[in-house]
Amino acid sequence: MSAAQQQRTDAYAQPDAQQGRIDVSRPRIDLSKLRKIQLKDYAIRFVFGGAISVIVALIGTGTTSRFGGVFTAFPAILLASLTLIGKKDGREQSAEDAEGGVVGAIAFVAAAAFIAATVTQTAGILSLLASLCLWLGIAVGFYLACIKIGLLRTYTADDAQRQKGQTSHEG
Amino acid sequence: MSIGVYAARFLVGGILVCVFALVSEVCAPKRFAGLFSAAPSVLTAGLAVTLIAQNATKASSTAAGAVAGAVGLIAYCLLASPAIRRLKPLHGSALVTVGWLVVSLGAYVALVKVVGQ
Numbered sequence: 001m002s003a004a005q006q007q008r009t010d011a012y013a014q015p016d017a018q019q020g021r022i023d024v025s026r027p028r029i030d031l032s033k034l035r036k037i038q039l040k041d042y043a044i045r046f047v048f049g050g051a052i053s054v055i056v057a058l059i060g061t062g063t064t065s066r067f068g069g070v071f072t073a074f075p076a077i078l079l080a081s082l083t084l085i086g087k088k089d090g091r092e093q094s095a096e097d098a099e100g101g102v103v104g105a106i107a108f109v110a111a112a113a114f115i116a117a118t119v120t121q122t123a124g125i126l127s128l129l130a131s132l133c134l135w136l137g138i139a140v141g142f143y144l145a146c147i148k149i150g151l152l153r154t155y156t157a158d159d160a161q162r163q164k165g166q167t168s169h170e171g
Numbered sequence: 172m173s174i175g176v177y178a179a180r181f182l183v184g185g186i187l188v189c190v191f192a193l194v195s196e197v198c199a200p201k202r203f204a205g206l207f208s209a210a211p212s213v214l215t216a217g218l219a220v221t222l223i224a225q226n227a228t229k230a231s232s233t234a235a236g237a238v239a240g241a242v243g244l245i246a247y248c249l250l251a252s253p254a255i256r257r258l259k260p261l262h263g264s265a266l267v268t269v270g271w272l273v274v275s276l277g278a279y280v281a282l283v284k285v286v287g288q
Binding site for chain 1: 176177180181182183184185186187188189191192193195196197198199200201202203204205206207208209210211212213214215216217218219222227228229230231232233234235236237238239240241242243244245247248249251252253255256259260261263264265268271275276279282283
C-alpha cells in the first residue's frame with residue numbers, strides 16, 4: 001500500500017477492538033470538510049429551504065394548518081442534497097445518504113408528534129428546542145442500534161477503499 | 172399573513188436548512204450524514220415563526236400534519252435508495268417524490284379519521 005493510500009485508509013478508519021478489525025461505519029466528525037464547501041451548493045439549499053417554507057405557509061393559509069403541516073416534511077431539501085451528493089461523490093454515496101435519511105425520518109415522526117402534544121402545554125420555543133434534542137437523540141441512538149443489530153451494513157476500511165475507487169471510475 | 176411574515180419564513184427556513192446541511196457535510200460516513208438530510212428543519216423554522224406571529228394552537232395543528240408528512244418521508248427514503256442505484260440521483264430521487272405524496276396523503280387521511288378534523 002502506498003503512503004497516500006495508507007493516509008486515506010487512516011482517515012476513514014477507527015479501530016474496532018472487540019472485533020479486531022477496522023470499522024468505518026461509526027459516526028465521526030471531520031471538520032476539514034468545511035474547507036471544501038461550495039457556496040453555490042448552499043445558495044441552492046438556502047433558496048430551496050426558504051421557498052418550501054413559504055409554500056408550506058401558503059398551503060396552510062389556503063387550506064388548514066394541519067394539511068399545510070404535511071408539506072413541512074416535503075423532501076425538497078433531501079432531493080437537492082441527494083442530487084448534489086450524486087454529482088460530487090457518486091451514485092453509491094447518494095444512495096447511502098438516503099438510507100441514513102430513513103433513520104432521520106423515523107426520528108422526525110417522533111419529534112413532530114412531541115411538538116403537537118406539548119406546544120400548547122408549555123412555552124412554545126421550549127417545546128421546539130426539546131423536540132430538536134429528542135430528534136437528535138432518537139436519530140443517533142437508532143442509527144447506532146441499526147449498526148449493532150446489522151440492519152445497516154458495517155463497513156470495513158477495505159470496503160471504503162473499494163467504494164472510493166468505484167466513485168472515481170464513475171466520476 | 173403579512174409579507175413580512177412570509178419573508179421571515181423564507182429567511183429562517185433557508186438558514187435552518189443550510190445549518191443542517193453543514194452539520195451533514197462534516198459528518199461521516201455518508202449513511203450517518205444522511206440523518207441530517209431528513210432533519211425537521213423546515214418544520215422547526217415554520218413553527219418558530221408561527222409561534223411568534225400567530226399562536227400555539229396553529230403550531231400544534233401544523234406539527235400534527237407534519238407527522239403524516241414524516242411518515243411519507245420514511246417511505247421516500249426507503250424508495251430513494253434503490254431508485255438512485257438503478258437510475259441517476261436526480262431522476263431516482265425526483266421519481267420517488269410521487270411515493271412521498273401518496274404515503275403522506277394516506278397517512279393524513281388516517282390521522283384525520285383517528286383524531287377528527
